[in-house]
Amino acid sequence: xxxxxQRRDRPLILIVEDEPQVRTIIRMNLEDDGYAVAECASGRxxxxxxxxxxxxxxxxxxxxxxxxxxxVCRQIRSERGQGDLVLMLTALSKEVDxxxxxxxxxxxxxxxxxxxxxxxxxxxxxxxxxxxxxxxERRIPLSAQAYVDLDQRVVRYxxxxxxxxxxxxxxxxxxxxxxxxxxxxxxxxxxxxxxDFVGIDRTVDTHVTRVRKKLRLALGNQEVIxxxxxxxxxxxxxxxx
Ligand code: CA
Numbered sequence: 001x002x003x004x005x006q007r008r009d010r011p012l013i014l015i016v017e018d019e020p021q022v023r024t025i026i027r028m029n030l031e032d033d034g035y036a037v038a039e040c041a042s043g044r045x046x047x048x049x050x051x052x053x054x055x056x057x058x059x060x061x062x063x064x065x066x067x068x069x070x071x072v073c074r075q076i077r078s079e080r081g082q083g084d085l086v087l088m089l090t091a092l093s094k095e096v097d098x099x100x101x102x103x104x105x106x107x108x109x110x111x112x113x114x115x116x117x118x119x120x121x122x123x124x125x126x127x128x129x130x131x132x133x134x135x136x137e138r139r140i141p142l143s144a145q146a147y148v149d150l151d152q153r154v155v156r157y158x159x160x161x162x163x164x165x166x167x168x169x170x171x172x173x174x175x176x177x178x179x180x181x182x183x184x185x186x187x188x189x190x191x192x193x194x195x196d197f198v199g200i201d202r203t204v205d206t207h208v209t210r211v212r213k214k215l216r217l218a219l220g221n222q223e224v225i226x227x228x229x230x231x232x233x234x235x236x237x238x239x240x241x
Pocket of ligand 1: 017018019061062063064
């Protein structure tokens with residue numbers, strides 16, 4: 001049914017979109033770039049295909065018949081954790097919809113209508129980010145001089161090391177693994193604390209404050225965690241990226 005056998009050689013991308021024309025355009029673009037592509041038209045099929053094919057990236061339309069793209073994304077996250085990449089397609093660009101998408105754990109967005117160039121660039125960037133995460137494994141750079149040591153669970157810099165509490169460290173790692181990606185407070189609570197806190201998000205703020213304070217030792221005045229007002233936090237991309 002789907003071209004699954006070649007996925008060891010090249011990334012497999014699953015397209016979930018109920019409009020056949022849009023699906024075809026996306027598929028043709030991705031195939032031109034050498035990716036293996038599978039497609040489906042409903043949320044339920046999408047969940048089944050994600051489970052069986054384990055795609056490297058899922059391109060997910062928000063407006064689907066039956067199960068919405070947001071619900072599909074939420075289920076992918078709860079079943080398969082943070083490892084899977086999801087690019088959401090949306091006709092909605094208002095901030096509230098973006099926040100909703102972030103809550104369910106999408107990695108990036110593309111607002112319809114979009115051009116082929118933009119689609120291809122976003123896909124390339126997402127897959128590259130995924131590879132970087134896998135290959136870096138044991139250390140995450142924070143600056144030219146400082147990095148997170150995942151084995152020892154400390155931040156190291158030229159002048160020594162910075163110790164952190166368990167949650168401070170987990171929070172920093174969660175943000176630093178996805179530079180440029182905005183995480184809502186609720187999302188951080190779910191991922192780092194593993195609980196469905198409702199309405200109490202000061203925990204995240206106080207931890208971010210402590211992490212920033214501790215990083216000042218290693219990074220001087222350089223700030224790496226940005227506050228995104230009305231949304232949450234983001235690890236700053238390295239300059240030049
Ligand atoms: Ca649609």
